[in-house]
Amino acid sequence: MAKWGMVIDLEKCTGCQACSTACQMENNRLPGENYQDVIYYTEGRQPTPSLKWFPRPCMHCEEPSCMHVCPTKATFKTEDGVVLIDWNKCIGCKYCMVACPYGVRFYTDEKALLEPNLKDVFKGEGELSWNPPYKGPQQDPAHGVGIQPAGVVSKCTFCYHKISKAPKGVPDLDEDVAELREFVPACVRCCAPKARYFGDLDNPASKVSRLISEKDGTRLLDHTGNKPQVYYLTGAGAAGSAVPSSRSTTSKA
Amino acid sequence: MSNSKPASVNQVWLVSLAALAVSVAVVGMNLMGQGHAAFNTTSHGPLAWGMPVVTYDYFVSFSIGMAFVAGAALVFDVEGLYASMKRVLWIAMAALAGGILVLGLELGHPFRATYAILLNFQTSSPLFWKPILVFLYIWVLLAAYAKVARPGWSPAAVKPLGYALFITGGLLAAGSAAVFGLMSMRPVWYDPMLPVFSIFESMILGLSGIIVAVSIGHGGVANAPEPTRKLLEGLGRNGMALFTAVVLLSVVVRAWGGVWSNLDGLQVWQTIVRGPLFWAEIVALALALALLLRGGGLLSAAVLVIVATFIGRYEFVIAGQMVPLFKGSWVPGLVSYAPSITEWMVAVLGLALNFAIYAYGEKRLDLSAAPGN
Numbered sequence: 001m002a003k004w005g006m007v008i009d010l011e012k013c014t015g016c017q018a019c020s021t022a023c024q025m026e027n028n029r030l031p032g033e034n035y036q037d038v039i040y041y042t043e044g045r046q047p048t049p050s051l052k053w054f055p056r057p058c059m060h061c062e063e064p065s066c067m068h069v070c071p072t073k074a075t076f077k078t079e080d081g082v083v084l085i086d087w088n089k090c091i092g093c094k095y096c097m098v099a100c101p102y103g104v105r106f107y108t109d110e111k112a113l114l115e116p117n118l119k120d121v122f123k124g125e126g127e128l129s130w131n132p133p134y135k136g137p138q139q140d141p142a143h144g145v146g147i148q149p150a151g152v153v154s155k156c157t158f159c160y161h162k163i164s165k166a167p168k169g170v171p172d173l174d175e176d177v178a179e180l181r182e183f184v185p186a187c188v189r190c191c192a193p194k195a196r197y198f199g200d201l202d203n204p205a206s207k208v209s210r211l212i213s214e215k216d217g218t219r220l221l222d223h224t225g226n227k228p229q230v231y232y233l234t235g236a237g238a239a240g241s242a243v244p245s246s247r248s249t250t251s252k253a
Numbered sequence: 254m255s256n257s258k259p260a261s262v263n264q265v266w267l268v269s270l271a272a273l274a275v276s277v278a279v280v281g282m283n284l285m286g287q288g289h290a291a292f293n294t295t296s297h298g299p300l301a302w303g304m305p306v307v308t309y310d311y312f313v314s315f316s317i318g319m320a321f322v323a324g325a326a327l328v329f330d331v332e333g334l335y336a337s338m339k340r341v342l343w344i345a346m347a348a349l350a351g352g353i354l355v356l357g358l359e360l361g362h363p364f365r366a367t368y369a370i371l372l373n374f375q376t377s378s379p380l381f382w383k384p385i386l387v388f389l390y391i392w393v394l395l396a397a398y399a400k401v402a403r404p405g406w407s408p409a410a411v412k413p414l415g416y417a418l419f420i421t422g423g424l425l426a427a428g429s430a431a432v433f434g435l436m437s438m439r440p441v442w443y444d445p446m447l448p449v450f451s452i453f454e455s456m457i458l459g460l461s462g463i464i465v466a467v468s469i470g471h472g473g474v475a476n477a478p479e480p481t482r483k484l485l486e487g488l489g490r491n492g493m494a495l496f497t498a499v500v501l502l503s504v505v506v507r508a509w510g511g512v513w514s515n516l517d518g519l520q521v522w523q524t525i526v527r528g529p530l531f532w533a534e535i536v537a538l539a540l541a542l543a544l545l546l547r548g549g550g551l552l553s554a555a556v557l558v559i560v561a562t563f564i565g566r567y568e569f570v571i572a573g574q575m576v577p578l579f580k581g582s583w584v585p586g587l588v589s590y591a592p593s594i595t596e597w598m599v600a601v602l603g604l605a606l607n608f609a610i611y612a613y614g615e616k617r618l619d620l621s622a623a624p625g626n
Contacts, residue, residue, distance in 0.1 A: 032297035071380035092361015101438035103578025109289035151361025
């Protein structure tokens, strides 16, 4: 069984947010609810500040704190290493949102980030939170895939509706391989500078394994013990370089 | 309705019913119209737990405090509290009822929660254990109340349940604190000693609660039966002063450590100590302590403690979530949050329910029934 993971090369990432857009389209996400965010920030001060950016999908951790705190086992880990949410079990307590150190989870029964609220424009039927004019072909609440119902938490699924149908035993899901293209997560497939790689972390022959080994892949907030399955290539190999170092001590306006 | 009760009971009854009616109307209208969008909690702030969680957690602590008072009276044969035993247990149940109602309004699927938590047996989650502890605690509360509600109840017969109140209350206080204290990814919360602090906080809430309840039930502590009055003015006052000092010291030391540390996440304390709420909490606790030590204003001290601990709980729950996570399109400063009108009214609803149940008990259930009466 594969252990799916992702490698993001920060030296290649241009911050174009094609990954975010692709994810929004694939998973019917609204502004403020992006499974895949690119976070911009500045490092340093005048006269030598620099603008940086940081792409952040769900880390699909080996030891996900979100899963351990979920009181109903709604958050679970598949055999192939993907952390998912069973919307049929989620009670909307939001403990997973509190326990995730990365901020990748969303409870969308909230004030809209932008007006008009598209959930009011395209009202959902039944439990579904909205009814977008374009919908992905999938609705799989047991794996947290599709239109999010009201009262539950959602997150990135590594496009589980795609990768779960991939041929068994392939080391990587590479969009350059025609027969595998349809199984590649949307953010990886649409990454213009090819900064993203997706494959089997347990397979030493996979490209992701080799990149992590050869380029000293690092994990975000590794000290939390969550052991992310998303690795960053920073060029320097230092964990700190992937994290904004200038946290503010004041509230945002 | 009995007319022999002090006017304060009728006032509490009427005010709580009015508050209940208004808050039910506002909360019902807003939640049915907007769902949880009526709350100011947000995924893109992000701040997942706001005022409703603060209120729920506070009411649970308050209830535990009352259970500690009842347990102490039974275990240590504190005869001065026997006449208030029924009242104390009734208030503990009322506070828990208010808390559970507020939690139900906060959860996305409250009815699913009633079975999904137990059936799925996620033993690694503090929120699996907490409902179980709440269930055990309710069972002990009900059993103890059923015993003391019988005419001529015997303290010796209820004593085993006094131990049970201590044990289940203590476990629940610790379990509630663990929900926050085990979160190593939230440095403001992470504290293995948090359950101990939580138990002390429950103790001062319980002592404050009994002082306020006796004041309402008898029209002032001075009008209470002699054994109760002497107990509250003596042991009650001294015990409350001691525990208030411990809580005050804990709050100051925690803030001190937070401001001093450069651990990423603890910079929140620099914002907290610049805010008015933190100082309101400190001043209220210090004032209560001064009143207790100087021998005056027992009721004032109790009210100050009740307000200060609520502020403290609010600061604690919110502060733990103020560090921005990796979300959005620009890394923000610290997350800011203020409860919405609906969230305030949810808190009022819980409080009004507490007081309505309590006042109903005062009017209908003879909460001052002493053993052998």
